[in-house]
Every structure is written in structure tokens, then in C-alpha cells.
Amino acid sequence: MYRTRLSDHLILILGSFMMIGPVAVIFLTSTHDAVEVHRHGLMATWGGHFTDTYRKVLFESGGFTGQATGLRMLMNSMILGIGFAVGKIVLSMMAAYAIVYFRFRMGTFFFWVIFTTLLLPLEVRIVPSYEVVQKLGMLNTYSGMIVPLLASATGTFYFRQFFKSVPDELLEAARIDGAGPWKFFIDILVPISKTMIAAIFIIMFVYGWNQYLWPMMMTSDEVYFTLVRGIKQILLVWVGSQIPDYNEAFALAVLAMLPPVIVVVVFQSWFIKGLTESDK
Amino acid sequence: MKRVQFSSASLPYLYLLPQLAIIVVFFYWPSVQAIQSSFYLEDPFGFGSTFVGLDNYTDVLESSSYGEIARFTVVFTLLVTFLSLSLALLFAVKADAVLKGSSTYKTLLMWVYAIAPPVAGLMGVMFFDMHIGPFLEVARLVGWDFRIGLNYFDTAFAMVVISVWKQIPYNFIFFLSGLQAIPKSLREAGAIDCRSGFRRFWTITLPLLAPTAFFLLIINMTYALFDTFGIIDVVVKDKAANNPITLVYKVYMDGFRGGDLGGSSAQSVILMFVVFVLTIFQFRFIERRVHYN
Numbered sequence: 001m002y003r004t005r006l007s008d009h010l011i012l013i014l015g016s017f018m019m020i021g022p023v024a025v026i027f028l029t030s031t032h033d034a035v036e037v038h039r040h041g042l043m044a045t046w047g048g049h050f051t052d053t054y055r056k057v058l059f060e061s062g063g064f065t066g067q068a069t070g071l072r073m074l075m076n077s078m079i080l081g082i083g084f085a086v087g088k089i090v091l092s093m094m095a096a097y098a099i100v101y102f103r104f105r106m107g108t109f110f111f112w113v114i115f116t117t118l119l120l121p122l123e124v125r126i127v128p129s130y131e132v133v134q135k136l137g138m139l140n141t142y143s144g145m146i147v148p149l150l151a152s153a154t155g156t157f158y159f160r161q162f163f164k165s166v167p168d169e170l171l172e173a174a175r176i177d178g179a180g181p182w183k184f185f186i187d188i189l190v191p192i193s194k195t196m197i198a199a200i201f202i203i204m205f206v207y208g209w210n211q212y213l214w215p216m217m218m219t220s221d222e223v224y225f226t227l228v229r230g231i232k233q234i235l236l237v238w239v240g241s242q243i244p245d246y247n248e249a250f251a252l253a254v255l256a257m258l259p260p261v262i263v264v265v266v267f268q269s270w271f272i273k274g275l276t277e278s279d280k
Numbered sequence: 281m282k283r284v285q286f287s288s289a290s291l292p293y294l295y296l297l298p299q300l301a302i303i304v305v306f307f308y309w310p311s312v313q314a315i316q317s318s319f320y321l322e323d324p325f326g327f328g329s330t331f332v333g334l335d336n337y338t339d340v341l342e343s344s345s346y347g348e349i350a351r352f353t354v355v356f357t358l359l360v361t362f363l364s365l366s367l368a369l370l371f372a373v374k375a376d377a378v379l380k381g382s383s384t385y386k387t388l389l390m391w392v393y394a395i396a397p398p399v400a401g402l403m404g405v406m407f408f409d410m411h412i413g414p415f416l417e418v419a420r421l422v423g424w425d426f427r428i429g430l431n432y433f434d435t436a437f438a439m440v441v442i443s444v445w446k447q448i449p450y451n452f453i454f455f456l457s458g459l460q461a462i463p464k465s466l467r468e469a470g471a472i473d474c475r476s477g478f479r480r481f482w483t484i485t486l487p488l489l490a491p492t493a494f495f496l497l498i499i500n501m502t503y504a505l506f507d508t509f510g511i512i513d514v515v516v517k518d519k520a521a522n523n524p525i526t527l528v529y530k531v532y533m534d535g536f537r538g539g540d541l542g543g544s545s546a547q548s549v550i551l552m553f554v555v556f557v558l559t560i561f562q563f564r565f566i567e568r569r570v571h572y573n
Contacts, residue, residue: 008374009381015371016388019449023392025414026403041412091299098295103285110296117307119559123506123528124551127535127544128310128317136305151306156299168282181286210396212510217536228396228510235402235517246412253399260394265387272390276457 023257030054030250037246049247057251068222068230070255076142077209077226077259083146084208085201092155093193097185099156100163101171117153122214130217140221149214155200158274162196163189199274202267206260227256314552318545329542336546346530346547353526356440357504364444365496368451369489373481375452376459386456393449397507401514404442408434429516429523436524439515443508450503451496458492459485498562502555527551 025042032047058070098104099111122129129148138144166189174184190197215229225233234249264271286292318336320329340346375385392400407415408428419426428438462485470484486493506528516523525533531551535544 008378011374012371012378012381012385012389015367015374015448016385018445019389019392022403022407022445023395026406029406037412042406042414091302094295095299098292100282101286102292102295103287104289104292107292110300114299114303117303119556120307120311120552121502121506121555123509124531124548124555125307125310125314126532127541127548128313129306130536131313132306132310147302148306151303153303164282171282181288181291206394210394210399212396212398212513213532228398231398231402231514235514246406249402250406253402256399257395260396261391264394265391268387268390272453272457276454 026250027254030247030254032247034243034245034247038243053247053251057248057255068225070227070252072223073225073227073230074255076224077228077256079142080145080211080215080226081205081209081259083142084149084211085204087146087150088155088204089197089200091150092153093159093190093197095156096159096163097189100160101181114153114156117151118157122149122152126213126217133218139218140224142224144218145215145224146208149208149211155204158196158200159193162193166192195270196274198267199270202263202271203274205263209260227252231256311552314545314548317541318549320542322541332542336542337550340543340546340550349525349527349530352436352524353505356436356443356524356526357501359440360443360447360504360508361497361500363440364447365451365493365500367444368448369455369493371448372452372455372459373485375456389452390449392446393453395446397446397510398514400442400446401511404438404445404511405515408438432522432524435515439508439512439524442511442515443504446511447500447503451500454492454496455489458489462488495562498558501558505551505554
């Protein structure tokens with residue numbers, strides 16, 4: 001049998017360090033004050049300004065983003081992440097249910113209408129998408145931020161795969177017992193999809209939370225800024241300033257990565273299962 | 281498809297309606313508009329537009345800057361794909377091999393997946409920063425005067441490093457689950473027949489991982505083409521001037537900053553074509569894979 005060698009552990013430790021090191025340094029630097037960072041560069045020690053900096057970033061308006069406080073951005077990110085995940089799950093479960101469990105004439109046609117969206121990521125059609133949202137008067141709204149992102153088939157694809165693996169006997173039994181389509185969906189299909197729903201929720205939450213280009217284009221009003229969107233603002237304010245507020249920027253970056261990281265680490269096994277078993 | 285299905289005249293349409301409505305408004309409408317406006321020249325002050333046929337396409341394809349950006353995009357995509365795949369494979373093979381601490385390593389190596397590309401970009405930019413970046417001191421030791429944002433090569437280097445770092449966890453997750461799916465009996469048989477672990481890797485493990493690797497290859501190419509937008513945007517900070525950018529970034533720059541709607545749309549359509557080819561390739565492959573499994 002294969003014996004574990006010291007070099008295996010060495011490589012893994014090196015790899016783990018490579019992944020954690022930069023984030024740890026950014027976090028530690030965020031606990032120092034700006035002048036210190038400016039003078040000495042990034043820090044690998046605890047600075048002792050943790051509460052000051054994070055309180056300022058979370059609660060004080062002004063600073064680099066004008067009106068929006070960190071807390072406000074955190075809330076916007078939550079709305080985007082959760083709104084996107086929930087919207088995606090509801091829409092795609094219903095669509096996948098129709099495609100898998102109903103026999104209807106236009107079925108194949110609609111299947112392709114939906115799955116064509118997998119071909120073109122939002123980045124490719126970003127300018128015309130902006131114009132459409134503008135025409136509909138949805139700039140600077142939460143719905144304008146979330147709904148256009150829902151126009152893709154990824155979720156539908158996951159649920160279609162999953163529903164196809166559900167044994168036919170379930171439906172037969174349900175029909176014998178007199179369950180209609182809606183009852184079967186709510187009372188049988190949704191409960192047995194729980195793990196799948198959880199896994200997709202995590203993937204979609206992270207995806208929604210981490211959106212950058214779309215929120216950046218369609219929100220000019222700082223009230224709607226998300227944390228990830230706020231990164232851009234930090235950099236724009238830095239151009240031309242004497243001593244940039246490195247510490248506050250890093251604190252904001254730490255806040256921007258914290259919720260998705262927690263979700264992914266805590267629900268790791270669901271998340272990995274969802275990712276590797278459905279993303280095919 | 282299912283053996284038993286419901287049949288109803290209106291219900292399936294009702295279930296499909298929300299998804300379809302959103303797709304039609306936010307996918308088909310803009311896509312058709314992109315194709316349409318790629319044939320028109322938009323007046324910069326908004327006074328209508330003129331039909332110019334394929335002029336936007338020839339303008340784009342003949343401009344030397346587009347060629348240069350396309351070349352960079354290809355090199356960038358290949359580098360990011362190759363480096364992130366090989367590093368992830370190395371870590372996955374090792375994490376699969378160790379007996380103790382395997383799940384700890386797994387967590388430590390995969391969690392960066394959750395970090396948004398622009399956040400990774402911001403961190404990277406700070407590590408390569410000319411005032412506070414620790415990387416500069418390392419570079420200075422070997423006599424490398426590293427200047428991100430000013431030197432084309434240095435900026436490209438930083439972009440590749442950040443993009444690879446961000447993508448390793450995703451590939452790692454897939455490689456590791458691919459490796460763990462290899463039956464124990466197969467490994468034991470391999471261990472009896474062949475002493476060299478290195479040779480076993482090349483002749484047994486790697487061929488069994490090939491489907492995963494191929495799937496990841498396509499995913500990584502789309503990652504490098506599109507999802508790196510946030511990283512590139514943070515690194516170049518709207519000042520493309522002398523810096524390397526990818527094709528997607530140029531679509532954004534020309535359409536949004538430059539106001540060249542026709543040219544930007546033509547570029548969009550060209551990219552649509554590239555993605556289309558990649559996806560068809562992927563679909564065909566997946567079908568074959570399902571078949572052989």
C-alpha cells in the first residue's frame with residue numbers, strides 16, 4: 001500500500017499556507033492604523049486597532065463611500081445573495097418540474113429556449129442588458145440587481161438532473177392515492193429535494209453575494225452598494241489621496257469575504273456534494 | 281424522461297411562465313439587441329443610428345489593438361487554466377494520499393472558493409503594491425524592478441497569479457472528488473502490479489481522472505475569459521492605457537466608457553461565438569461521458 005511520506009504533508013502545508021497566508025495578512029493589516037500601514041507595508045502582526053477600524057467601517061457613514069455605511073452594504077449584499085438564491089431555487093424548481101413531470105407539446109421547445117441561456121454569460125451581453133434594465137426603469141433597485149441575474153438555466157439544469165433521478169414509483173403511488181400535480185410537488189417532491197435545495201442555496205448564495213460587474217453597472221446610488229461593489233469605490237477614492245485608508249479598505253474586504261466563507265466552510269459537505277454532483 | 285407524467289393543458293405553462301418571462305426579457309431581448317446593434321453605427325449624441333452592415337466587425341477585427349488584446353486573452357487563458365489545474369491536481373493527489381488530516385487539508389484548500397474575484401483582486405493588488413507590497417521586496421532580491429500598473433509584463437504577471445490563486449480551490453474540489461471516486465480495488469491492483477507511484481499516477485490515476493480534467497478544462501477556460509473580469513478591473517482600475525486587458529474587459533470599456541455601442545456589440549457577438557463553440561464542445565463531451573459510464 002501507499003505509505004504517506006513527509007513530502008506529501010509538506011506540499012499540503014505549503015498549499016494551505018498559500019491559500020490562508022494572504023487573507024491572514026490582509027486581516028492582520030486591517031487592525032493597524034493607516035499611517036503605520038503606509039510606512040511599514042503589509043503587516044503580519046496584531047495591530048490592536050481592530051474595534052476602532054471595524055466600528056468605523058460598519059457604522060460610520062462617509063469615509064470612502066459617502067453615504068453608505070458598511071452595515072448598509074452588508075445588508076445589500078445579504079439581500080442580493082439571499083434574494084438571488086431564493087429566486088433561483090423557486091423559478092428553476094418550477095421550470096424543471098414542468099419539463100420533467102409533464103407531457104406537453106411545446107416541452108422540448110421550451111427546454112431548448114431555457115437551456116440556450118447556458119451558452120451566453122451575462123458578461124457577454126452586458127451593455128444591451130443594461131439598456132433593457134434602463135428602459136424598464138429598474139436602475140438602482142433591488143429587483144433590477146437580482147432579476148436579470150436569474151435569466152440563466154443553471155438552477156433549472158441542476159433540478160432537472162435531480163428530478164430525473166427520482167424513482168418513477170413515487171409518482172405512480174402518489175397518483176394512485178389521488179394526488180394532483182401541485183400536491184405531489186409540494187408534499188413529495190419538495191421534501192425529498194431538501195438536501196439538493198440546501199446545496200444549491202449555498203452555491204447560489206455565494207454566487208449572488210460575489211456578483212461584481214452587474215451591481216457595479218446598474219447601481220450608481222450608494223444606498224444600493226454591496227460590499228463587493230464597494231471594493232471598486234475604495235480604489236477610485238484612493239487615486240490621488242495622500243495616505244489611503246488601507247486599514248478600512250482591508251476591513252471592508254474582510255467583511256465582504258466573511259459571510260460566503262462561513263457558509264461554505266460550515267456547510268462544506270452539502271456544498272461539495274451540490275457542486276460536484278450537479279455541475280455536470 | 282419519466283415513464284409516467286402528468287398531462288394538463290395549462291399547468292406546465294404556468295410552472296414555466298416565471299422562468300420563461302425572465303429569460304425572454306433579460307436574456308433574449310438583450311442578446312437580440314446586441315446582434316442588431318452590431319450592424320449599426322450609433323450616433324454618439326443619441327441622434328439615431330445608421331445601418332453599416334459588417335463595418336463594425338471589420339473595424340474590430342482589423343484594428344491592431346484588438347488583435348493584441350485577443351493574443352493576450354489567449355495567453356492569459358492558457359496560463360491560468362494550465363497553472364490552476366496542475367497546482368490543484370497536485371494538492372488533490374496529496375490530500376487523497378495522506379491518511380491523517382485529510383479533511384483539514386481539504387477545508388484549508390477549498391475555502392478560498394467563497395472569495396469574490398474583485399476581493400481577491402484587491403488583496404493581490406496590495407501584495408504587489410509599489411508602496412506597501414511585500415512582493416516587491418522579494419522581486420528586488422532577484423533584481424526585478426516590479427511595477428504593477430505601469431509595466432505591461434508585471435501587470436500581466438500579477439493578474440495571472442491572482443486568477444490562479446482564486447481558481448485553485450474550485451479545481452481542487454473536483455479533482456479530489458474525482459480521485460475519491462476511484463474504487464479501492466483498482467488502486468490495490470495497481471499497487472501490486474507497479475511499484476513506482478509516479479508511474480501508477482500516469483498510467484492509472486490520470487486516465488481515470490480524464491473526464492473530470494476535461495470538464496474542468498472547459499470550465500477554467502470560461503473562468504479565465506469571463507469571471508476574471510473583477511480581478512482585471514481591480515488591477516487596471518479603469519486605466520487600461522498601457523495595461524493588458526482581456527476581450528471581455530474591452531467589450532465593457534468600449535461599450536460603457538467609450539460609448540462605442542456598435543463596436544462593443546460586434547465584439548460581444550464575436551465572444552458569443554467563442555462561448556458557443558466551447559459549450560457545444562462541452563455538451564458533446566458530457567453526453568459521451570455519460571454514455572461510457
